[in-house]
Amino acid sequence: MNIAGRRWHLLLFRWALMLLLLTVAGGLGYALLSLPEQAVGLSEQVRVNMEMSGVQNPVTAVLLNFRGYDTLLEMAVLLAALLGVW
CATH class of the missing domain: 1.20.5 (Single alpha-helices involved in coiled-coils or other helix-helix interfaces)
Structure with missing residues (x-):
């Protein structure tokens, strides 16, 4: 060409x-x-269930209680990455 x-x-x-x-x-x-101008979220559900979560921080409550499986899978991915590097 x-x-x-x-x-x-x-x-x-x-x-x-x-x-x-x-x-x-x-x-x-x-x-x-x-x-939408007003974001729809789950803040009310988090606020209501904060006592049952056993933690004081709302972010920690969501991560540990409502998204437990997701957090567990993220930890498994991090472990696999660590083993792959090691």
Whole structure:
């Protein structure tokens, strides 16, 4: 392939990449602007069950009680990574 052909392919690649990035940025912008103004969360449920959790910090209560399996799996992944490095 000659130099002019390579430049044309490089220019085409750059334009295609720019179009892809603009599409992704536009989609993310649209998603951000379409979010509800008042976020719906589980803060009320956490507040009600804080005494049953046995801890004082709400973040710790969520991690230990409501997301226990997720935290356990995260620990297993960290252990596997440690064993892989070791």
